[in-house]
Amino acid sequence: MFGEIKMLFKKLGFHAYALLALALLLPLVCGCGGGGGTPSPLSIQNAQVIVPSNVREGKGGAITVSADVTSPYAISYVRATVASSTSSETKDLALGAGVNYSENFIVPDFPSVTPQTKTYTVTIAARDAE
Secondary structure: OOEEEEEEEOOOOHHHHHHHHHHHOOOEOOOOOOOOOOOOOOEEEEEEEEOOHHHHOOOOEEEEEEEEEEOOOOEEEEEEEEEOOOOEEEEEOEEOOOOEEEEEEEEOOOOOOOOOOEEEEEEEEEEEOO
């Protein structure tokens, strides 16, 4: 039902971000069953978290969470949660072009003299009207 993505910030190499991007492309599936007990074929694909360089450097700013959501039924909601060990924010993603839903989340800065890692978990969920 839910897909989780851990985002590591500050002083990670390109390969770490490339692996993170690959993990984000894994399809996430969430369905809500209908009358006959069969789950609807709701599909979440092409999930992405766009992290600008200023956020990766610990300066804070907006990240973008997006996903393509399809269903033969009307989509009731597409929702994402961005959580760290100290905070959590949930927003409904807005429908953009075609089947793409996206929204920006603000990540606070965490300046430090020494390099550090801050972990965020991003969860995307959707429900259709069936």
